[in-house]
Amino acid sequence: MGADHRVGDVLLVSCPYTDARVTRLTRREVVVEWPWWEVDPDCDWIEWNGQVALAGDPASYDWDLELFRTEPPPRHLEVGAVCKVGIPPTVVHVMSVERMDPPLETGRLPRLETQVMVLRTGQSHDPDLEWQGYGIAPDDGIPIALDLLFRPYACLVAGDEVADAAGRAWRFDAPWDWHPFDGQEPSEPAWPLSLLTRDGRPDDAAATVVARATRSGSHEQELARWVELTQARPTRLVVVRDSARQPNR
Incomplete structure (x- = not known):
């Protein structure tokens, strides 16, 4: 994946299913040993245990936010079993892009350099919510594919x-x-x-x-194509946030 992601991009997200062992099950979550990241030995204030919790209840709010799924589904899993974790092909649209300099410490490697916040088809940005969307780090070692389906106003860049x-x-x-x-x-x-x-x-x-x-077409046609793919309401969003951070200690 390249790092050139923009607000408004419509993407097809997918990730090959990979073996992972189930370590804990609750009514709402399935916790697995994450097959991609490594513990950050130089981060002395966050101790990551090598596990990641995924949404496990299709009736929960978290289920619609989560992109990763298990095979078989959570209801058929048990602690100690080996399942597969991946992302089935899913259409999303980019809500915001944040770049961290220096990279953000999270307790695991690779450290977070870029985070692309996305929403599923049918989900619209709600400016009244403190947190919304799903964060994808394009360069964090997970073999996620982000295929560009549509970029409205692809000929322009922010600030033009x-x-x-x-x-x-x-x-x-x-x-x-x-x-x-x-x-x-x-x-x-x-x-x-x-x-x-x-x-x-x-x-x-x-x-x-x-x-x-722009010789042919119109703003309205760009918008109609975007709405057709995203089934969402357009809103004014943050284009890119470049975060200059002090080392986390």
Whole structure:
């Protein structure tokens, strides 16, 4: 997997099923010896025991958040049994991306450098919730595949300034997060678009790409395609958070 994930991306997530031993079962969880990570010997404040708890009750709220599944299902497992753990092909959309510098200590290796928060098909971002979504670390050693199905406004990057067909100037922050310089409604640009600046300066090559990509179609068509795939409501989200952290001690 590459590290170029963006808010609004629609992804097909999967992970090959791998053997894991069941260490504990409760009504809501199945705990397994995790087959991918290692204990971080240089982390002296978090002691990871090599185990991970997965949602085990299909009727619970956690079940819809969890991506990993066991084969056989939790109801057919017992402590000490060897099962398989993986992710069946699942469509998700990216809610936020966070990058940590230095990497975050979690008690296991690899340390967390990037976390992509995703929501399943049918789940919409709720800004009133303190925590939502499922975190995927693209470079943490788990063989997760993230296949890009659709990237709305793939020709633009956060911070681009454009002019639309009506002559209005806009700043693009995310597919559904547009800011007109005049502060007036409506809240979406009219295609085709002309790139004014990227990284604060003109970019002729990028401008050609933007003009070509928006020659046909519309903001409404981009949105309709996204909603078709995600079955979710579009919201304004955080594009990327770069976290400069002090070493965790």
